[in-house]
Amino acid sequence: MKSAIFLILCPLVILGQAVTRNHVYIYNDYGADELHVLRLQSHLRQLLGSSYVVRLINATDVISGDWKNNAALFMMPGGFDLGFIHSLGNLGAEQIREYVRQGGSYLGTGAGSYYACDRIEFGMHTEDEVHGERPLKFYPDLCSGPLFGSYSYYDYSTARAADITFHYIPTSADGTNLVSFKAYYNGGNTFNVTQANSVSNCVTLGTFDHLSNAPAIVKCNVNNGRAVLSSVHLEFGSEHLNPNDPYLAVIQQALNSDVNQRHRLPVYKSLLKHLRLTSVADQPAVNVNV
Ligand SMILES: *[C@@H]1O[C@H](CO)[C@@H](O)[C@H](O)[C@H]1NC(C)=O
Numbered sequence: 001m002k003s004a005i006f007l008i009l010c011p012l013v014i015l016g017q018a019v020t021r022n023h024v025y026i027y028n029d030y031g032a033d034e035l036h037v038l039r040l041q042s043h044l045r046q047l048l049g050s051s052y053v054v055r056l057i058n059a060t061d062v063i064s065g066d067w068k069n070n071a072a073l074f075m076m077p078g079g080f081d082l083g084f085i086h087s088l089g090n091l092g093a094e095q096i097r098e099y100v101r102q103g104g105s106y107l108g109t110g111a112g113s114y115y116a117c118d119r120i121e122f123g124m125h126t127e128d129e130v131h132g133e134r135p136l137k138f139y140p141d142l143c144s145g146p147l148f149g150s151y152s153y154y155d156y157s158t159a160r161a162a163d164i165t166f167h168y169i170p171t172s173a174d175g176t177n178l179v180s181f182k183a184y185y186n187g188g189n190t191f192n193v194t195q196a197n198s199v200s201n202c203v204t205l206g207t208f209d210h211l212s213n214a215p216a217i218v219k220c221n222v223n224n225g226r227a228v229l230s231s232v233h234l235e236f237g238s239e240h241l242n243p244n245d246p247y248l249a250v251i252q253q254a255l256n257s258d259v260n261q262r263h264r265l266p267v268y269k270s271l272l273k274h275l276r277l278t279s280v281a282d283q284p285a286v287n288v289n290v
């Protein structure tokens with residue numbers, strides 16, 4: 001009798017898992033910056049609420065591919081993308097690529113953005129130079145950085161409060177189309193749009209005001225799926241930077257304005273919407289009288 005019940009329930013459980021795409025996976029292995037992973041984890045939990053399960057995932061589990069069955073989003077954090085390449089290899093990259101092509105969503109910030117480009121040029125003609133092909137190719141052209149001068153692996157001396165303009169597509173709930181504010185930046189890339197706009201399904205969502213409007217955030221359609229790549233770290237608000245660090249204290253001051261407090265989270269929610277995720281504030285209000 002017990003086994004009959006098991007046989008009846010078992011396919012239902014498998015079926016249920018296959019259709020419930022409510023997991024957000026954040027890569028947490030070699031190459032990922034621990035501080036970025038922890039910030040993203042609590043940021044996404046706060047924005048997404050209880051309708052999604054936010055999980056960290058190691059390289060072994062990415063390569064196994066089981067996560068693809070229930071993933072609503074796969075996310076690569078800040079860090080260094082040579083580490084991602086080293087630990088994920090072709091097998092891990094292929095799992096992520098297939099997941100997105102078949103309708104999944106990818107969010108890459110900082111190193112996670114570089115990792116999803118066709119090829120990168122980082123710190124060219126310096127001792128930190130890194131260049132070459134990258135495996136995912138969600139952005140079909142060259143990504144280059146760092147911007148605003150060199151990058152320091154040892155301290156936050158190269159971090160910035162970058163002036164960006166964000167384009168709401170479609171317009172936001174209050175009818176806003178463009179917003180300008182400052183965003184936390186450290187070592188991220190820009191996107192060479194010469195080819196990308198003509199031959200691909202990419203759209204620029206954010207630009208750097210002081211770099212001739214170079215792209216800072218792009219969205220690309222990839223077969224049935226989509227990727228949002230961001231050079232700036234909108235998961236970091238002023239309150240998330242360590243005030244005891246002399247470099248971050250300066251950025252904390254710069255980010256601590258009404259305009260930044262007002263725009264950072266709505267802009268992030270708009271990125272999640274592009275990725276087909278529903279943030280807490282977007283869900284219909286619960287009717288307490290029912
Ligand atoms: C990866 O994570 C899983 C848990 O999901 C764990 O069982 C496994 O030991 C981890 N592998 C490594 C190499 O850390």
Ligand SMILES: *[C@@H]1O[C@H](CO)[C@@H](O)[C@H](O)[C@H]1NC(C)=O
Nearest residue numbers: 142144191192193194195214
């Ligand atoms: C974009 O790529 C083209 C061709 O590869 C190159 O000529 C141009 O300088 C690049 N632009 C930027 C902003 O990197």
